[in-house]
Amino acid sequence: MPKPAKHVFVCNQPRPPGHPRGSCQAKGGNEVLQAFWQQVQARNLWDKFSVTYSGCLGPCDCGPNVLVYPEGVMYSGVTKDDVAAIIDEHLLGDKVIKRLMAPESVW
Incomplete structure (x- = not known):
């Protein structure tokens, strides 16, 4: 496999229900991750970029x-x-995509 030009990390951090920080997994992180993998497979984009699930990236809320x-x-x-x-x-x-960018106050 060639070195990917870009690497995508999708947070799928779980936390117990009611945790004050919340969690990306509870908010749909797994569905986002699965959508990336489905698109990569359906469009044969394996050599364009890499998609990896990750733990917490920071701004959980x-x-x-x-x-x-x-x-x-x-x-x-x-x-x-x-x-x-x-x-x-x-x-x-x-x-x-500016509309999806995290606020500057958190990233």
């Missing part, structure tokens, strides 16, 4: 969170319906 490197762009409040746009616009088109 804003999740689910997705972090894209090498740019270091954090997307927050991501839903499975946002995944195609992240792939098309950012990962393939090199255009950051």
